[in-house]
Amino acid sequence: METERxxxxLGAHAEPVRPLAPVSRRLLAWFVPAALAVAVVVAVVGARPDLIAKFAQPDFAIPQGAALATAILAAFAALSAGLPDGRRWVLWLPLVPLTVWLGNLGHQCWWDWMRSGFTSLPFGPDYACIPGIALVGLVPAALMVAMLRRGAPFHRRATIMSGILAATALAxxxxxxxHPVDAAAMVLVWQIGSVAVFTLLAGLLRFPRRGRF
Amino acid sequence: MAFRSGDGAATGTGEDEWARLMAAAQGGDGASYVRLLTGITPLLRRAAWRRWPSAGADVIEDVVQDTLLSLHAVRHTYSPSRPFTPWLMGILKHRLADGVRKQARRGAHEVTVANFEETFGDRVANKDEDEHYDREALQRAIAALPDGQRRAVELLKMKELSLKEAAAETGMSIAALKVAMHRALKSLRRLLGEDE
Structure with a gap:
């Protein structure tokens, strides 16, 4: 077919379309309902009784802050990097709070190890973390996938992985x-490990093209 | 900065004009959409040539057409608050990468052979391929095909997608696509009066 034809x-099929909102508005549109969904799960299950006191402890507050920052920046990266004029470097943004998150927990592990020795590290199986993160992250993940499908994920795998990192970090x-698990080694392996597994799995999935980009 | 359309007529300040036409196209204005696509096509060709100087003219034209098709599919992602040209060039960049990958795949699995004018003695096998060439008749015949067969012809022969890519785009299985293509060719022969 010739280009003019x-x-x-294409001109004959120029149906009206609803333009995507700016990235900042889409980020809010994801974060507010996702955070509400997480709040509902916490309310139903029941917050840990020492929550207020825990937030006064840097060992709890810093990783929690870093997790939240990772969620927000990863969502921003996913929503903006997939656009045709999106900058690829934004996909690296979540690595900053993620490094703080991992670094803080790793530092706590190190001190626990120095203090008590490796065999005395508080560590054991906590399989509840995996379904726990899946349950809490279900709504944020579903919302994120729905929003990414409306976009044009040119960097498909990377944007989906960023999106799932956002959902699981929020979860x-x-x-x-x-979930009153405070030992850094436990959080590092079971919780962040679960986040990593879900994110990597998202990268391995094949997402069918919707139309031709 | 003024940009010119293919016929040499000035189209005003390119970036602003294209942004305005794109916004109108998003609202369903087909005439503005055609003006926009006509205006950007020469830019796409030049940009594609610059980035892929070793490609043939037909390959560049394929990339340009793929870019226009992609633009059509993702036109809802353009925001009038952002510049138009970076958005357009982002699409071209991805379609160029696809074009390069497709050429590399073909080159890895194809070998150039001599063009033998006659391979079999049978008269039917040695028809002049231009004998029945009538582009408009072919286009009418393709338009007259049932939906599934026409889609198979458009994707596999006109857009030259692989079976896997066409299956992903249509949701049909590879086997169903092969059957649709086989039936389409039979129908086209019948419509063009080539059955003997």
């Missing part, structure tokens, strides 16, 4: 509000 055909933030 193609242009005529982990919520999980620690009711």
């Amino acid at each position: 193609l242009i005529e055909v 982990d933030f919520g999980l620690r509000l009711f």
Whole structure:
């Protein structure tokens, strides 16, 4: 088909479309209902009784703050990097709070190890973390996937992984509000490990093209 | 900065004009949409040539058409508050990358052979391929095909997608696409009067 003919055909199919909102508005549109959904789960399960006191402790507040920042920046990266004129470097933004998150927990592990020795590290199986993160993260993940489908994910795999990192980081933030696991090694392996597994799985999934980009 | 359309007529300040036409196209204005696509096509060709100087003219034209099709599919992602050209060039960049990958795949699995004018003695096998060439008749025949067969022809022969890509786009299985293509070719032969 000649290009001029193609242009005529496209012109004949120029149905009105609803333009995407700016990234900042879409970020709010994801974060507010996602955070509300997490709050509902926490309210139903029941927040841990020492929550207020925990937030006064840097060992709890810093990783929680970093988890929340990771969620927000990863969501921003997912929503903006997939646009045709999106900057690819924004996909690296969540690494900053993620590094703080991992660094803080790793630092706590190190001190626990120095203080008590490796075999005395408070560590054991906590399989509840995986379904816990999946449950708390279900609504944020579903919302994120729905929003990404409306966009044009040119960097498809990277934007989906960022989106799922956003959802699972938010889920982990919520999980620690009711799941009283404080040992850094436990959080590092079971909770952040779960976040990593879900994010990597999202990267391995094949997402069918919707139309031709 | 003034940009010119393919016929040499000035189209005003390019960036602002294209942004205005794109916004109108998002609202369903087909005439503005055609003006926009006509205006940006020469820019797309030049930009594609610059980035892929070793490609043939037909390959560049494929990239340009793929870019226009992609623009059509994602036109809702353009925001009038952002510049138009970076948005357009972002689409071209991705379609160029696809074009380069497709060429590399073909090159890895194809070998150039001599063009033998006659391979079999049978008269039917040695028809002049231009004998029945009538582009408009072919286009009418394709338009007359049932939906599934026409879609198979458009994707596999006109857009030259692989079976896997066409299956992903249509949701049809590869086997169903092969059947649709086989039936489409039979129908086209019948419509063009080539059955003997």
